[in-house]
Amino acid sequence: MKHLLLVIFLVTSISIFSQESSKNILGMSMGISVPINSFAKASCEDCNSTCVKNGIMLSFDDVYFITHYIGVTAVASFSQNGVNADSIEYNVTHRVSNLLSNIDNSFIFPDEDNYIINLGTWTHANIMAGTILSFPVKSICFDFRALAGLSVISSPDKELKLDFAGGNFNSYEKIKNTPSIVYLLGTCIRYHISSGYFVRLMVDWTYSQATIEINDQITHTTQVQEMSIRSDYDVTTNLVYAGLSFAYNF
Numbered sequence: 001m002k003h004l005l006l007v008i009f010l011v012t013s014i015s016i017f018s019q020e021s022s023k024n025i026l027g028m029s030m031g032i033s034v035p036i037n038s039f040a041k042a043s044c045e046d047c048n049s050t051c052v053k054n055g056i057m058l059s060f061d062d063v064y065f066i067t068h069y070i071g072v073t074a075v076a077s078f079s080q081n082g083v084n085a086d087s088i089e090y091n092v093t094h095r096v097s098n099l100l101s102n103i104d105n106s107f108i109f110p111d112e113d114n115y116i117i118n119l120g121t122w123t124h125a126n127i128m129a130g131t132i133l134s135f136p137v138k139s140i141c142f143d144f145r146a147l148a149g150l151s152v153i154s155s156p157d158k159e160l161k162l163d164f165a166g167g168n169f170n171s172y173e174k175i176k177n178t179p180s181i182v183y184l185l186g187t188c189i190r191y192h193i194s195s196g197y198f199v200r201l202m203v204d205w206t207y208s209q210a211t212i213e214i215n216d217q218i219t220h221t222t223q224v225q226e227m228s229i230r231s232d233y234d235v236t237t238n239l240v241y242a243g244l245s246f247a248y249n250f
Contacts, residue, residue: 023063023064023065023068023071023249024062024063024064024065024249024250025062025063025065025198025247025248025249026060026061026062026247026248026250027060027061027062027063027198027200027245027246027247027248028058028059028060028245028246028247029057029058029059029060029061029077029200029202029241029243029244029245030056030057030058030243030244030245031056031057031202031241031242031243031244032054032055032056032057032241032242032243033054033055033056033057033079033080033081033124033239033240033241034054034239034240034241034242035050035052035053035054035081035237035238035239036205036238036239036240037236037238038050038236038238039052039235039236039237039238039239040052040238049087049088049091050083050122050235051083051084051087051088052081052082052083052122053081053082053083053084054081055079055080055081055082055121055122056079056080057077057078057079057241057243058077058078058079059075059076059077059078059241059243060075060076060077061073061074061075061076061245062074063132065132065134068134068136069133069134069135070131070132070133070134071131071132071134072129072130072131072132073129073130073131073132073145073147074127074128074129075126075127075128075129075147075149075184076126076127076128077124077125077126077128077241078123078124078125078126079123079124079239079241080121080122080123081121081122081123081239082121082122083119083121083122083156085119088119088156088158089117089119092117092158092160092171092173093109093115093117093160096109096160096162096169096171096216097109099216100164100169103165103218103224104164104165104223104224107164107165110162110163115160115161115162116159116160116161116162117158117159117160117161118157118158118159119156119157119158120154120155120156120157121154121156122153122154122155122156122237123153123154124151124152124153124154124182124206124208124237124239125151125152125153126149126150126151126152126182126184126206127149127150128147128148128149128150128182128184129147129148129149130145130146130147130148130184131145131146131147132144132145133145134190139191139192140189140190140191140192141189141190141191141192142187142188142189142190143187143188143189143190143200144186144187145184145185145186145187146184146185146186147183147184147186148181148182148183148184149181149182149184150179150180150181150182151178151179151180151181151182151206151208152178152179153175153178153179153180153208153210153237154175154178155173155174155175155210155212155235156173157172157173157174158171158172158173159171159172159173160172164218164221164224165218165221165223165224166221166222166223167218167219167220167221167222167223167224167226168217168218168219168220168221169216169217169218170216170217170219171214171215171216171217172214172215173212173213173214173215174212174213175210175211175212175213176210176211176212176213176232177210177211178210180208180209180210181208181209182206182207182208183206183207183208184204184205184206184207185204185205186202186203186204186205186241187202187203187204188200188201188202188203188245189201190247196248196249196250197246197247197248197249198246198247198248198249199244199245199246199247200244200245200246200247201244201245202241202242202243202244202245203240203241203242204240204241204242205238205239205240205241206237206238206239206240206241207236207237207238208236208237209234209235209236209237210234210235210237211232211233211234211235212232212233212234212235213230213231213232214229214230214231214232214233215228215229215230216228216229216230217229
């Protein structure tokens with residue numbers, strides 16, 4: 001419900017301000033998506049680590065300037081980041097090995113030809129709205145913006161399958177809470193290149209949170225008791241978007 005109320009508030013705010021606007025800028029940005037802080041560790045320290053690598057970003061934005069210095073803006077963006085697959089696989093297999101060894105003392109984790117593990121990528125699809133402050137200096141403008149909105153996050157689905165105690169073991173990790181709240185702080189240098197056209201160098205910082213659910217199952221076995229264990233852990237997704245943008249003023 002709070003997500004729905006946030007969307008209604010953002011859309012209403014944009015509608016009110018756009019009716020009074022005297023300047024409108026539409027832009028498209030392309031660049032890189034760089035994980036930072038705990039989201040950016042190159043090697044996984046434990047099974048809850050993300051090991052996210054640099055990726056790509058694409059965004060579209062619309063700015064309504066109420067005055068020469070203040071405006072409202074809406075942004076739709078998409079980013080995709082890969083992961084350090086080797087490090088994640090090591091930690092997933094280590095966690096599963098400890099779990100199954102506690103159930104069957106004679107368990108030995110099979111070699112890589114006898115288990116299956118599948119991994120994916122992190123993606124963020126964001127829709128946000130907020131305010132923008134602009135400080136023009138001749139043909140250059142320095143813009144600063146603060147936004148909030150909703151982010152549909154997709155995490156790598158970590159799936160591991162192997163034979164265990166005459167039956168099957170399956171471990172599956174997937175995103176639990178989506179959409180989630182996303183916050184953005186950004187700045188850009190906007191350069192007027194010709195009538196109505198701008199080029200922009202943009203840097204944005206985003207913050208959101210996700211919950212990952214782990215589901216471990218043992219099935220079709222008579223040697224040990226069948227089980228299904230669910231647990232979860234929280235992930236803070238910090239990304240910096242940097243790129244080149246082209247915009248048109250009308």
